Amino acid sequence: DLNYRGSSGHGRAYRQALHLRWGEVDVEDACAVVDHLGAQGLVDPTRAFIRGGSAGGYTVLCALAFRDVFRAGASLYGVSDPLALAKVTHKFEA
Numbered sequence: 046d047l048n049y050r051g052s053s054g055h056g057r058a059y060r061q062a063l064h065l066r067w068g069e070v071d072v073e074d075a076c077a078v079v080d081h082l083g084a085q086g087l088v089d090p091t092r093a094f095i096r097g098g099s100a101g102g103y104t105v106l107c108a109l110a111f112r113d114v115f116r117a118g119a120s121l122y123g124v125s126d127p128l129a130l131a132k133v134t135h136k137f138e139a
Contacts, residue, residue: 047074047075047078049063049070049071049074049075049104050062050063050070050071050074051063051064051067051070051071067100067103067127068103068104068107068127069107071100071104071107072104072107072108072111072112075095075104075108075114075115076108076112076114079093079114079115080114090114091116092116093114093115093116094115094116094117094118094119095108095109095115095117095118095119096118096119096120096121097119097120097121097123098120098121098122098123099121099122099123099124100123100124101121101123102120102121102122102123102124102125103120103123103124103125103127105118105119105120105123106118106120106123106125
């Protein structure tokens with residue numbers, strides 16, 4: 046499990062690193078972990094799979110659409126339209 050930038054538990058600056066960069070820094074972190082673990086010989090980077098739900102599902106969709114790192118992925122109840130979500134959700138999530 047990847048605790049990408051924007052996650053809680055690592056201080057305010059770490060949590061706010063995702064602000065206005067959703068779908069960018071989280072995807073960078075997901076791709077970086079594949080590179081890191083592949084270089085350590087712990088995973089086969091040509092067979093990497095990504096999975097996530099809700100915001101993590103959005104990360105999956107962005108990673109598969111805009112990067113060539115993952116062979117496959119599963120977006121579980123993922124956000125597919127962040128602009129539409131921002132119109133109907135609460136301030137914190139928007």
